[in-house]
Amino acid sequence: MKMNRLAKIGTSLSVALLLAACGNEPTDENDTGTNGDTSDGETSEGIAGSVQVDGSSTVFPILEAVAEEFSIANPEARATIGVSGSGGGFEKFIAGETDMSNASRPIKEEEAALVEEAGIEYTEFQIALDGLSVVVNPENDWVDYLTLEELEMIWGEASGVTTWAEVRDGWPDEEIKLFSPGTDSGTYDYFDEIILDGEQIKRDASLSEDDNVLVQGVQGSTNGLAYFGYAYYAENMDTVKIVPIENSEGEIITPSDETVQDGTYEPLSRPLFIYVKNESMKENETAYEFAKYTLEMAGEMATEVGYVALDDSLYEESLETLEGLK
Secondary structure, eight states: OOSOOGGGSOTTOEEEEOHHHHHTSOOSTTOOSSSSBOTTSOBOOOOOSEEEEEEOTTTHHHHHHHHHHHHHHOTTOEEEEEOOHHHHHHHHHHTTOOSEEEESSOOOHHHHHHHHHTTOOEEEEEEEEEEOEEEEOTTOOSOSOEEHHHHHHHHBGGGOOOBGGGTSTTSOSOBOEEEEEOTTOHHHHHHHHHTSTTOOBOTTSEEESOHHHHHHHHHTOTTEEEEEOHHHHHHTTTTSEEOOEEOTTSOEEOOOHHHHHSSOSTTTEEEEEEEEEHHHHHHOHHHHHHHHHHHHHHHHHHHHHTOBOOOHHHHHHHHHHHHTTO
């Protein structure tokens, strides 16, 4: 991974990217470090304004990477990127507090109804693919793969399973330490729907909206088990171990660019989204330009931080749709 972006989220789960400050720093040997001044004396003023974004911690690394690049082109602009989880982001979107909301799951019917009730029109854009990753501590030398049924046994409250030995014969009689995204997380929602079919997750699981906390939990516990977005595994692959998953066809698959893109890493492959407020796209130039820049850069930045880019034609279609909102 090219940049250590994921560790920047921190336990506060709220990150303000002050783009003006970023823009005043030299970006290469030919950069003067001034607000848009170029070496030939021409000035590029860029966009001056602000955009409010909130939502998924899974999608955050892409938006952060985009914002850093956007700031170079628009040093007077400011983007505030919050990390409240997909559900928390939609709450702020419904309340009219944000111009964009990012999510690791589609908007729910009840959320869409509340958006409509609030008189907010929006447009959904898919920006990347993710392979939801199950990981264990590197000292765990017994878990070679897990089936979907075993995942349900481990995480579901109703199963009563608490030790590795209860999951598979020959595994140690040690209590499994579970680390899960919090209930405002789209990752939690997706896992709960796909693996647990809406069942109550284990009540003793440690929950956090900050995926870095989940990583640290597994790093610190030999019997730890967690799930989160693939980028967080890619960022920490030296200190956590990925668990291959047996898909519905009986194939044992490890998440990768290829297996996420071709669909064989199922059902834990999923799309990542941004939702834009249509009114903001019309009335807030900074919000529009940031959304445009996101769609232009999403593929490159998704790959950089550990996710899987979409086909170029899909980004082109999205850009045409966005232009129609202006």
